[in-house]
Amino acid sequence: MNWCSSLSAWLGDVKYIPPIGEVTPWTGASAAPTGWVFPNGQTIGDATSGGSQRANADCRGLFYHLWRNFSNTVCPVSTGRGGSAAADFDAHKNIGLPNLAGRTWVGLDTLGGISDAGNLSLAVAGTAGGTNGEAIGT
Numbered sequence: 317m318n319w320c321s322s323l324s325a326w327l328g329d330v331k332y333i334p335p336i337g338e339v340t341p342w343t344g345a346s347a348a349p350t351g352w353v354f355p356n357g358q359t360i361g362d363a364t365s366g367g368s369q370r371a372n373a374d375c376r377g378l379f380y381h382l383w384r385n386f387s388n389t390v391c392p393v394s395t396g397r398g399g400s401a402a403a404d405f406d407a408h409k410n411i412g413l414p415n416l417a418g419r420t421w422v423g424l425d426t427l428g429g430i431s432d433a434g435n436l437s438l439a440v441a442g443t444a445g446g447t448n449g450e451a452i453g454t
Contacts, residue, residue: 337381339421353378357415359394365410366394379405382413390414 320327339355348354358369360378365371382391383401392412398404425433
């Protein structure tokens, strides 16, 4: 705890814990910070999954998040998807990460369920897993 004289109050130390699946800028080019992976299309899974970016039991939460929120076109599961994320992780499958290499992240014009803001228009029709300016989505 720290005393803040301007507020006349004790303030506890706050530590930010990012939610699973958070994408954040990082200036390091060769290695992600501990506990993070690059969204570069490589795969993650458990220790025997053959995950190309990270193969460790601590990938379970991210595996579940990707499995539930992205189609198999965007985040493919090795040998195809089974009945659930838990079943696939426990079967030692790996899952592909979204690939943002050479791309940028853009919020949907209807982000959070709002009416179309009219701020974004695509010059190229979007397709899942697209390249060359096409949208990636589910």
